[in-house]
Amino acid sequence: MRVSVTPEIVAAHGLKPDEYAHILRVLNREPNLTELGIFSAMWNEHCSYKSSRVWLRTMPTTGPQVVCGPGENAGVVDIGDGQVAIFKMESHNHPSFIEPYQGAATGVGGIMRDVFTMGARPVANLNALRFGAPDHARTRHLVYGVVAGIGGYGNCIGVPTVGGEVNFDAGYNGNILVNAMCIGIADASKVFYSTASGIGNPVVYVGSKTGRDGIHGASMASAEFDENSEEKRPTVQVGDPFTEKLLLEACLELMAGDAVIAIQDMGAAGLTCSAVEMASKGGLGLLLDLDKVPCREAGMTAYEMMLSESQERMLMVLHPDRTDAARAIFERWELDFAIVGETTDTGRFIIRHQGETVADLPVDVLAEQAPVYQRPWTPTPPAPYLPAKEIPDTDDLGATLARLMGGPHLASRRWIWEQYDHMVMGDTIQRPGGDAAVVRVHNSRKGIAATTDVTPRYCAAAPKEGGKQAIAEAFRNLCAVGAKPLAVTDCLNFGNPERPEIMGQFVGCIEGISEACIALDMPIVSGNVSLYNETSGVAIPPTPAIGAIGLLADVDKMATVAFKQDGDEIFVIGETQGHLGQSLYAREIAGRKDGAPPPVDLAAERRNGDFIRSQIIAGNVAAAHDISDGGLLVAIAEMALAGGLGCMLSLPRNAGPRHGFLFGEDQARYIACVSPQKAQAMIAAAQEKNVPVTRFGSVAGRDIVLDGKLVHSVAGLRSAHENWFPAYMEG
Amino acid sequence: MKSCVIVFPGSNCDRDVAVAIEASSGTAPLMVWHGETALPACDLIVLPGGFSYGDYLRSGAMAARAPIMRAVLAKAASGTPVLGLCNGFQIMTEAGMLPGALMRNAGLKFICRDVFLKVENTDNIFNRRYASGQVVRFPISHHDGNYFTDAATLDRLESTGRIAFRYCAPDGAVNASANPNGSLNNIAGILNAAGNVLGMMPHPERLIAPELGGSDGRAMFDALASLLQCA
Numbered sequence: 019m020r021v022s023v024t025p026e027i028v029a030a031h032g033l034k035p036d037e038y039a040h041i042l043r044v045l046n047r048e049p050n051l052t053e054l055g056i057f058s059a060m061w062n063e064h065c066s067y068k069s070s071r072v073w074l075r076t077m078p079t080t081g082p083q084v085v086c087g088p089g090e091n092a093g094v095v096d097i098g099d100g101q102v103a104i105f106k107m108e109s110h111n112h113p114s115f116i117e118p119y120q121g122a123a124t125g126v127g128g129i130m131r132d133v134f135t136m137g138a139r140p141v142a143n144l145n146a147l148r149f150g151a152p153d154h155a156r157t158r159h160l161v162y163g164v165v166a167g168i169g170g171y172g173n174c175i176g177v178p179t180v181g182g183e184v185n186f187d188a189g190y191n192g193n194i195l196v197n198a199m200c201i202g203i204a205d206a207s208k209v210f211y212s213t214a215s216g217i218g219n220p221v222v223y224v225g226s227k228t229g230r231d232g233i234h235g236a237s238m239a240s241a242e243f244d245e246n247s248e249e250k251r252p253t254v255q256v257g258d259p260f261t262e263k264l265l266l267e268a269c270l271e272l273m274a275g276d277a278v279i280a281i282q283d284m285g286a287a288g289l290t291c292s293a294v295e296m297a298s299k300g301g302l303g304l305l306l307d308l309d310k311v312p313c314r315e316a317g318m319t320a321y322e323m324m325l326s327e328s329q330e331r332m333l334m335v336l337h338p339d340r341t342d343a344a345r346a347i348f349e350r351w352e353l354d355f356a357i358v359g360e361t362t363d364t365g366r367f368i369i370r371h372q373g374e375t376v377a378d379l380p381v382d383v384l385a386e387q388a389p390v391y392q393r394p395w396t397p398t399p400p401a402p403y404l405p406a407k408e409i410p411d412t413d414d415l416g417a418t419l420a421r422l423m424g425g426p427h428l429a430s431r432r433w434i435w436e437q438y439d440h441m442v443m444g445d446t447i448q449r450p451g452g453d454a455a456v457v458r459v460h461n462s463r464k465g466i467a468a469t470t471d472v473t474p475r476y477c478a479a480a481p482k483e484g485g486k487q488a489i490a491e492a493f494r495n496l497c498a499v500g501a502k503p504l505a506v507t508d509c510l511n512f513g514n515p516e517r518p519e520i521m522g523q524f525v526g527c528i529e530g531i532s533e534a535c536i537a538l539d540m541p542i543v544s545g546n547v548s549l550y551n552e553t554s555g556v557a558i559p560p561t562p563a564i565g566a567i568g569l570l571a572d573v574d575k576m577a578t579v580a581f582k583q584d585g586d587e588i589f590v591i592g593e594t595q596g597h598l599g600q601s602l603y604a605r606e607i608a609g610r611k612d613g614a615p616p617p618v619d620l621a622a623e624r625r626n627g628d629f630i631r632s633q634i635i636a637g638n639v640a641a642a643h644d645i646s647d648g649g650l651l652v653a654i655a656e657m658a659l660a661g662g663l664g665c666m667l668s669l670p671r672n673a674g675p676r677h678g679f680l681f682g683e684d685q686a687r688y689i690a691c692v693s694p695q696k697a698q699a700m701i702a703a704a705q706e707k708n709v710p711v712t713r714f715g716s717v718a719g720r721d722i723v724l725d726g727k728l729v730h731s732v733a734g735l736r737s738a739h740e741n742w743f744p745a746y747m748e749g
Numbered sequence: 750m751k752s753c754v755i756v757f758p759g760s761n762c763d764r765d766v767a768v769a770i771e772a773s774s775g776t777a778p779l780m781v782w783h784g785e786t787a788l789p790a791c792d793l794i795v796l797p798g799g800f801s802y803g804d805y806l807r808s809g810a811m812a813a814r815a816p817i818m819r820a821v822l823a824k825a826a827s828g829t830p831v832l833g834l835c836n837g838f839q840i841m842t843e844a845g846m847l848p849g850a851l852m853r854n855a856g857l858k859f860i861c862r863d864v865f866l867k868v869e870n871t872d873n874i875f876n877r878r879y880a881s882g883q884v885v886r887f888p889i890s891h892h893d894g895n896y897f898t899d900a901a902t903l904d905r906l907e908s909t910g911r912i913a914f915r916y917c918a919p920d921g922a923v924n925a926s927a928n929p930n931g932s933l934n935n936i937a938g939i940l941n942a943a944g945n946v947l948g949m950m951p952h953p954e955r956l957i958a959p960e961l962g963g964s965d966g967r968a969m970f971d972a973l974a975s976l977l978q979c980a
Binding site: 166169170173174175176258259260261263264351352435436437438439440441442443444446447449458573574 | 758759761762764765768769798799800802803804805858859860861862888890892952954955960961962
């Protein structure tokens with residue numbers, strides 16, 4: 019089939035006229051349609067990072083704990099004892115909006131493949147989800163589908179889904195965000211990379227057959243939506259978790275030996291991207307014979323095969339004398355195994371199909387000469403400080419607390435996480451609902467703590483502070499369970515980067531994230547960028563979702579949020595100034611959406627986080643909780659609900675405005691519960707480290723009581739907190 | 750104790766139950782591939798949880814016809830204890846080892862959470878370390894756990910003491926609000942007529958140590974280990 023490439027065809031492939039001119043220049047001829055498709059797959063925003071690359075390069079990615087930073091399938095960090103944690107978070111936003119079940123399911127499948135491609139057994143999944151306003155017509159349907167899709171995939175493959183976060187905001191009405199994170203554990207000596215080597219080594223295709231699904235998925239994910247986005251449904255892939263489970267076991271069995279030279283999963287842009295990346299990293303050429311590719315249906319064209327995003331497929335370069343043994347493993351798992359090509363020294367990506375050469379392209383141009391844009395950007399105008407006195411205090415504290423705890427932002431997410439198997443694999447030490455999930459490293463006392471965080475309303479008001487805060491909150495969530503933060507994966511979700519104000523949000527967030535990562539010793543080791551999250555010209559709030567992991571040396575030295583027993587004293591760690599700007603109180607109770615978000619003092623974050631962790635490890639802390647969305651009183655209420663116990667609180671003398679103290683979202687703070695016997699030791703340690711500690715009350719009874727007055731019964735709060743989600747979904 | 754855990758394509762709680770067996774007995778079980786046709790001499794066979802064959806078609810339906818199942822049925826008939834957990838229970842009903850069927854949960858959603866169970870029959874090798882009427886806490890994690898059978902079979906199960914566990918409230922009350930999936934008579938697990946085959950939807954292997962959030966499941970594996978070691 020010979021189709022001549024017209025400007026319309028170029029535009030339909032998402033390539034700009036100047037990008038096409040560049041292709042003509044480097045090829046010195048017109049590409050054919052298959053070649054154009056390959057360029058479009060490699061050079062779209064999703065695969066090439068062309069708008070973000072110059073900024074991503076500025077981020078901190080190194081540290082003594084980092085074994086492998088960005089650029090591979092996932093990041094690798096040292097967790098001691100000859101073991102590594104391998105993890106990454108990735109977006110599946112566009113497909114999930116079009117087809118929520120399959121979009122979310124294949125997002126989970128894709129991120130798990132990224133992790134086991136590198137030789138790790140996945141041990142935990144998390145997710146960060148953003149939906150439109152609860153009253154928007156599509157929201158309920160999308161929540162239902164996304165949650166079922168995540169559960170459907172993760173439950174079947176048997177990897178626990180242990181944590182995550184969910185926001186509702188009208189800013190996501192037209193573009194939901196589905197960010198999936200996976201963590202795996204491997205032996206440090208058994209990590210696999212995607213760099214091909216050797217000439218004439220077999221290129222092997224394993225897993226599912228190639229079908230016509232997902233063609234142009236990555237290009238679709240690099241464009242805005244409009245009112246016709248429903249028509250893009252055929253670009254969404256369909257997941258098969260059962261096949262992925264077989265692929266996981268077969269790959270890990272193969273990797274236990276020494277057959278694998280390089281391996282790359284077929285994710286975005288499928289066969290094209292995986293083949294080009296392996297060849298490019300090895301400085302090699304690669305020959306593919308498409309007649310050998312296992313296909314689901316007859317008559318597929320080279321163009322379709324090269325752009326299919328059928329799931330559960332891997333491409334590997336094997337040692338030639340291990341090929342038969344490898345084939346036996348995959349056949350035992352009833353998976354396709356086909357030698358589809360070989361490595362060459364030509365530096366060219368040559369594709370044969372039905373006796374003809376259907377593409378002949380230089381590897382380095384495809385992989386490394388993708389356009390890189392220095393997009394113009396304008397900084398977000400600074401938001402003015404909003405003093406507490408401009409916002410009225412509440413005259414009914416109990417009702418206000420119940421409204422916050424029983425509203426879409428803070429209501430229990432149990433409806434979601436009970437649909438996820440969060441216990442399979444038998445190592446879940448801290449289940450969903452706390453500050454961070456904790457999974458034990460199998461056959462050890464060590465634990466991996468994990469969390470996902472970002473506060474988009476902060477990022478929208480002040481991108482740099484918001485970026486800092488996302489890292490700071492992840493840091494706090496890890497410290498609050500007693501873990502030492504290790505490293506970060508990020509999923510940078512923004513609107514159209516061709517608009518300077520969107521690019522300004524992106525730049526601001528990156529600057530804030532970088533500054534915080536350096537200050538808190540949490541380098542970025544993996545991640546992805548999702549741009550063009552816009553529908554009909556309306557962008558999502560800037561949402562740089564952060565996934566972070568930490569290490570517990572001993573899972574017995576771990577804290578949870580639950581109040582433990584009557585008489586334990588309650589302390590606020592860190593300084594409270596009563597900052598209400600961009601707080602949930604200001605937005606939900608007072609209707610004020612203006613104002614600057616709370617400033618982030620990274621030195622204080624570090625000091626206070628190191629302090630709470632050391633106190634947990636020392637055994638001084640009965641319960642700990644980071645203070646974030648909703649402020650101090652909300653954090654107290656969450657601890658009361660988790661423990662089924664009440665408390666007697668008293669406002670400190672120098673508290674300032676009451677609503678500022680109770681609902682302000684000042685950063686770098688925790689609540690620590692300490693038994694009376696240990697309180698003195700904790701206070702002394704805090705003084706020594708210059709950490710502010712304020713006594714706020716003690717655990718007592720079954721009600722939350724402030725200055726002798728009932729705020730709310732724990733039981734009543736529980737119904738408000740637990741009922742919102744099921745009632746909403748039954749709608 | 751010599752035990753075998755059958756591994757089907759898509760089993761995913763096989764390692765979890767192997768850990769529980771080893772913790773109680775000191776000996777790791779033999780993992781037996783579904784494509785085998787014979788079983789070694791053994792004192793216990795486990796059909797583990799998971800999604801055998803992806804639960805495509807019907808939960809447990811394809812695994813029930815795996816080559817190894819003929820040997821499992823023969824061992825069960827000759828009195829070897831066989832424990833089916835979650836997907837293993839579904840496979841047992843599909844294979845005709847136990848009566849009834851596990852339908853989609855009444856709420857139509859997958860449910861993963863701890864539930865309370867009333868131990869009914871304790872006169873069997875699985876439950877002998879529990880007291881009759883004791884309330885235990887095990888997790889469930891399934892989409893298809895809604896036990897159903899015809900009235901005559903239900904009557905027979907009830908009248909011959911073949912109910913092993915029932916979903917209940919924390920105080921032991923067996924009522925509709927404590928029933929997570931719509932199972933008839935709150936049935937969570939049943940025995941065969943000889944008492945050597947137990948199928949149950951909850952996962953005792955998931956709560957075998959305090960750091961996991963509870964250890965009520967441990968007694969089942971301890972009972973099996975001690976009994977089989979004496980044998």
